[in-house]
Amino acid sequence: MESRRDVFQAIADPTRRGILTMLIQQPQNLNTIAENFNMTRQGISLHVKILEECNVISIRRQGRERYCDLNAKKIAEIADWLEPFQKMWEGRFSQLDNLLHTLKRKSK
Amino acid sequence: MNETTYSKDPSGKKLIVTRVFDAPVDLVWKAWTNHTLLDQWWAPKPWKTTTKTMNFSEGGHWLYSMNGPDGEQSWARVDYEKMVINEGFSAADSFCDEEGNITDALPGMHWVVKFIPMGDTTTVEVQSIFASEADLEKIVEMGFKEGFASAHDNLDALLPTLS
Numbered sequence: 001m002e003s004r005r006d007v008f009q010a011i012a013d014p015t016r017r018g019i020l021t022m023l024i025q026q027p028q029n030l031n032t033i034a035e036n037f038n039m040t041r042q043g044i045s046l047h048v049k050i051l052e053e054c055n056v057i058s059i060r061r062q063g064r065e066r067y068c069d070l071n072a073k074k075i076a077e078i079a080d081w082l083e084p085f086q087k088m089w090e091g092r093f094s095q096l097d098n099l100l101h102t103l104k105r106k107s108k
Numbered sequence: 109m110n111e112t113t114y115s116k117d118p119s120g121k122k123l124i125v126t127r128v129f130d131a132p133v134d135l136v137w138k139a140w141t142n143h144t145l146l147d148q149w150w151a152p153k154p155w156k157t158t159t160k161t162m163n164f165s166e167g168g169h170w171l172y173s174m175n176g177p178d179g180e181q182s183w184a185r186v187d188y189e190k191m192v193i194n195e196g197f198s199a200a201d202s203f204c205d206e207e208g209n210i211t212d213a214l215p216g217m218h219w220v221v222k223f224i225p226m227g228d229t230t231t232v233e234v235q236s237i238f239a240s241e242a243d244l245e246k247i248v249e250m251g252f253k254e255g256f257a258s259a260h261d262n263l264d265a266l267l268p269t270l271s
Contacts, residue, residue: 103131
């Protein structure tokens with residue numbers, strides 16, 4: 001199975017959303033992240049790996065510690081994710097405006 | 109043009125779109141419930157909607173195709189659940205084949221559409237409700253990938269930079 005690696009895959013899981021939320025304030029080391037979740041260290045490592053592959057976080061090694069930091073530019077794509085939905089409705093509604101305008105003229 | 113507002117319900121499963129139209133409620137209602145009129149505005153340009161069958165009543169459904177400029181075609185059906193004339197209706201929206209058989213390849217959604225008259229204008233509120241947050245994301249992402257209108261806007265933005 002081909003696994004997707006994009007922002008949508010990154011936010012598709014509640015644990016991954018939780019990790020991203022933690023990183024909004026500041027970079028965190030992997031141990032601190034793991035302590036915040038009721039999950040094995042291996043489980044958290046897997047989610048962190050997926051987040052890195054999705055390019056929404058970067059991992060920096062400092063001695064024996066591994067620090068995770070948010071890739072803000074990539075995260076901004078999530079903020080934009082409603083845009084196509086909005087464009088679809090804008091397109092529809094401007095056509096509906098025109099139609100209603102025509103109907104109003106006819107009914108006069 | 110009137111402003112459209114968008115909000116996401118805290119559950120993450122509901123998108124709410126609100127828009128004021130400069131027409132009385134009976135006219136706006138007609139545009140949403142008569143297929144000859146729906147065909148004229150439902151598909152965002154350059155797509156076109158073609159109704160195959162429509163029975164706007166509780167338990168009835170609307171079967172239509174969306175046709176793209178390069179011959180792409182997708183089918184959808186809307187099953188009407190509850191309705192109060194000139195006030196609102198609820199429905200289930202699903203992807204299907206041209207016979208109206210529902211396909212599970214993409215998640216469906218529920219709609220609650222409300223019409224609120226205010227003088228000569230009408231406010232329309234559309235709630236799109238998904239089974240899960242993941243379903244909502246899948247639909248939005250699909251819209252993103254197929255591009256709909258946005259692909260053409262992107263192209264418009266790109267062309268001047270190429271010359």
